[in-house]
Amino acid sequence: MGMRKVAVVGAGMTKFVRRAQETGKELSWEAVRMALDSCEMTIDNIEAVCMGTAPDAFDGLHMKAEYLSDGAGAWLKPYMRSYVGGGTGIFAPIQGWYHVASGLFDTCLVVCEEKMSSFYPHAQAAFLTIFDHTTERALKPNLLWIFALEMNRYMHTYGVRKEDIARVSVLHKRNAADHPCALLGEPDITVEDVLNSEVLAWPVQRYDVSPVSDGAVAIILAAEHVARRITDKPVWIEGVGWCLDTAYWTNRDLCYPRYVEVAARMAYEMAGITEPRKQIDIAEPYDPFDYKALHHLEGLQLADRGQAVQLYIDGTAARTGNMPVCPSGGLLGVGNPIAAAGLMKIAELFWQLRGEAGARQVPGNPRRGVAQAWGDLMQVGTVVVMGR
Amino acid sequence: MSKQIKDFRGTPLRESDFQEGKVLYVHDALRGEYAWDTGIAIGHYLASLKKGVILGARCDHCRKIVVPPRTVCEWCFRPLTEYVPLQDTGTVNTFSICYVTWDVKRVEKPEIPAVIEIDGASPGHGILHKLGEVNPEDVTIGMRVQAVWKPAEEREGAITDILYWRPLKEVEKR
Numbered sequence: 001m002g003m004r005k006v007a008v009v010g011a012g013m014t015k016f017v018r019r020a021q022e023t024g025k026e027l028s029w030e031a032v033r034m035a036l037d038s039c040e041m042t043i044d045n046i047e048a049v050c051m052g053t054a055p056d057a058f059d060g061l062h063m064k065a066e067y068l069s070d071g072a073g074a075w076l077k078p079y080m081r082s083y084v085g086g087g088t089g090i091f092a093p094i095q096g097w098y099h100v101a102s103g104l105f106d107t108c109l110v111v112c113e114e115k116m117s118s119f120y121p122h123a124q125a126a127f128l129t130i131f132d133h134t135t136e137r138a139l140k141p142n143l144l145w146i147f148a149l150e151m152n153r154y155m156h157t158y159g160v161r162k163e164d165i166a167r168v169s170v171l172h173k174r175n176a177a178d179h180p181c182a183l184l185g186e187p188d189i190t191v192e193d194v195l196n197s198e199v200l201a202w203p204v205q206r207y208d209v210s211p212v213s214d215g216a217v218a219i220i221l222a223a224e225h226v227a228r229r230i231t232d233k234p235v236w237i238e239g240v241g242w243c244l245d246t247a248y249w250t251n252r253d254l255c256y257p258r259y260v261e262v263a264a265r266m267a268y269e270m271a272g273i274t275e276p277r278k279q280i281d282i283a284e285p286y287d288p289f290d291y292k293a294l295h296h297l298e299g300l301q302l303a304d305r306g307q308a309v310q311l312y313i314d315g316t317a318a319r320t321g322n323m324p325v326c327p328s329g330g331l332l333g334v335g336n337p338i339a340a341a342g343l344m345k346i347a348e349l350f351w352q353l354r355g356e357a358g359a360r361q362v363p364g365n366p367r368r369g370v371a372q373a374w375g376d377l378m379q380v381g382t383v384v385v386m387g388r
Numbered sequence: 389m390s391k392q393i394k395d396f397r398g399t400p401l402r403e404s405d406f407q408e409g410k411v412l413y414v415h416d417a418l419r420g421e422y423a424w425d426t427g428i429a430i431g432h433y434l435a436s437l438k439k440g441v442i443l444g445a446r447c448d449h450c451r452k453i454v455v456p457p458r459t460v461c462e463w464c465f466r467p468l469t470e471y472v473p474l475q476d477t478g479t480v481n482t483f484s485i486c487y488v489t490w491d492v493k494r495v496e497k498p499e500i501p502a503v504i505e506i507d508g509a510s511p512g513h514g515i516l517h518k519l520g521e522v523n524p525e526d527v528t529i530g531m532r533v534q535a536v537w538k539p540a541e542e543r544e545g546a547i548t549d550i551l552y553w554r555p556l557k558e559v560e561k562r
Contacts, residue, residue, distance in 0.1 A: 012393075013396065014396060014397050014398035015396045015397065015398030015400070016398070017398050017399075017400035017401075018400065018401075019400065019401045019402075020398050020399060020400065020401065021399040021400075021401050021411060022397075022398065022399060027398065030397035030398065034393065034396075034397070038393075060416070060418055120415070121491055122490075122491045122492065124490050124491055124492070125490055125491065127490075128490055131516075133422070133424045134424060134426055134430050134434070134547070135430060135433070135456050135515070135516075135547050136516050136547070138546055138547050138548045139501070139516060139517065139518060139547060139548070141501065141516065142486070142488075142489065142490035143490070144484075144486065144488065145484055145486060145501045145516075148484030148486065148501075149482045149483065149484050149501065149502070149503055150482070152482045152483060152484060152529070153481065153482035153503075153529070156482065156529045180393075180394075180396050181396050181398070199485075199487055200486070200487060200488050200492065201484045201485070201486040201487065201488065202484055202485040202486075202487070202524075203484070204484070214398070215398065246462050248454070248456075248458075248462070250481075250503045250513075250514045250515050250516050251454060251455075251512065251513045251514070252512070253512055254481075254482060254503070356392070
């Protein structure tokens with residue numbers, strides 16, 4: 001297609017915390033500095049900056065990406081913010097990728113920041129305006145409804161049991177215990193703990209849900225000729241895909257995310273992947289709720305419909321399994337500062353594929369990984385395939 | 389280089405740090421007011437609800453009837469020109485039993501939001517609404533339900549002109 005190869009050459013992140021003393025601008029700066037230091041670059045080496053950050057409503061600050069730009073290293077540089085709901089953290093690197101793949105820039109810094117704690121008393125309220133103002137909001141919905149409705153439909157359609165879905169939360173939170181930035185790493189959590197947690201909106205319980213968080217992540221992208229000068233271990237962006245389904249969410253079957261499938265097929269085709277279950281070594285599907293990881297593994301074609309939970313039952317998804325799922329700890333364990341959570345998955349694949357993930361390292365020199373995010377009114381899928 | 393980095397930045401705060409004045413903060417309440425136009429298709433939908441009828445729209449090209457009605461079919465991107473009155477009965481596609489408010493405060497009586505597939509619309513085409521006159525434990529996916537309307541004189545052309553949906557009693561099943 002006449003596009004250049006693009007590599008991730010550096011990554012950095014802050015801790016994910018419930019409430020950070022640092023402002024969004026300060027969090028962005030910490031993540032960017034770490035990413036630059038990790039590959040011995042300076043901001044002068046960066047030609048363009050892409051920022052991913054979720055609704056202005058969280059911060060009560062209109063055009064918040066412009067406010068964040070100084071911390072993100074964008075002073076007097078080409079700068080653009082993207083926002084596709086929860087899918088943002090995987091879309092921002094796609095945007096950075098086409099900045100470089102197109103030949104327009106040789107390097108691009110991608111920063112994702114979220115500070116959800118400013119919204120008082122709880123960031124949930126910022127989500128209430130996602131619903132249609134005329135046909136839905138009059139019913140006074142809350143955000144948990146759509147997840148509960150989708151989870152119930154998923155369980156019913158395929159006969160998936162809650163006690164099996166809870167395994168997802170257990171694995172991810174245990175994995176997160178090895179992540180130095182994690183908010184909710186719990187090495188000893190059990191399925192019983194999940195099933196005994198408070199029922200919020202049945203079938204969704206407290207431990208089925210990821211925590212709202214503050215945090216920032218940054219990665220640095222470079223064109224091939226630059227990447228090879230910066231590092232001898234570039235991690236290539238091999239395929240990207242994104243797609244949006246209809247906003248009439250009550251008109252489609254919630255049991256299966258076809259928008260994720262469309263995005264995944266686009267990314268796989270670009271990456272030359274014909275048999276994803278054999279060719280993907282690590283999966284980082286978006287997991288704001290435990291059932292969502294299963295939903296997305298199926299959309300990513302890494303499991304048959306309704307069968308993703310088998311990966312958790314038979315150990316395939318474990319860090320030492322054949323296809324580890326969310327070795328980072330995912331959103332359920334590391335935390336869910338919306339846009340930053342998605343880019344955290346890209347940073348995790350970068351570290352995993354370079355063999356630098358420390359206690360979280362997946363054994364066997366993994367060669368290729370896929371990261372995916374999801375958002376808006378349950379309608380957007382964003383997918384990135386990375387390999388070395 | 390996660391394993392080489394020992395000092396990840398970010399300073400966690402607790403609620404008590406605010407209460408005890410350990411950190412400064414600024415509090416403000418933003419207020420925005422809006423008046424949304426209902427538009428062409430939803431305008432018809434609401435006017436029809438006021439008369440006690442749920443309105444869908446037909447796409448002749450895709451051969452389907454959607455609800456709520458819209459002016460364009462997102463599948464084929466052709467205009468939807470014909471409105472179709474639907475039944476006020478339907479089938480529960482999925483539901484939840486919600487015990488908390490949006491800010492996670494417990495409620496005494498749980499709400500039962502549901503997606504209800506409307507009779508007369510194409511299969512799988514539903515709307516978001518709530519169930520009532522039913523024990524939460526008795527709700528099932530596939531359950532047949534019927535709209536409970538506000539009295540005609542109290543309807544105002546809103547989705548809340550339907551108060552909730554209750555189980556369709558056996559004798560009423562058609």
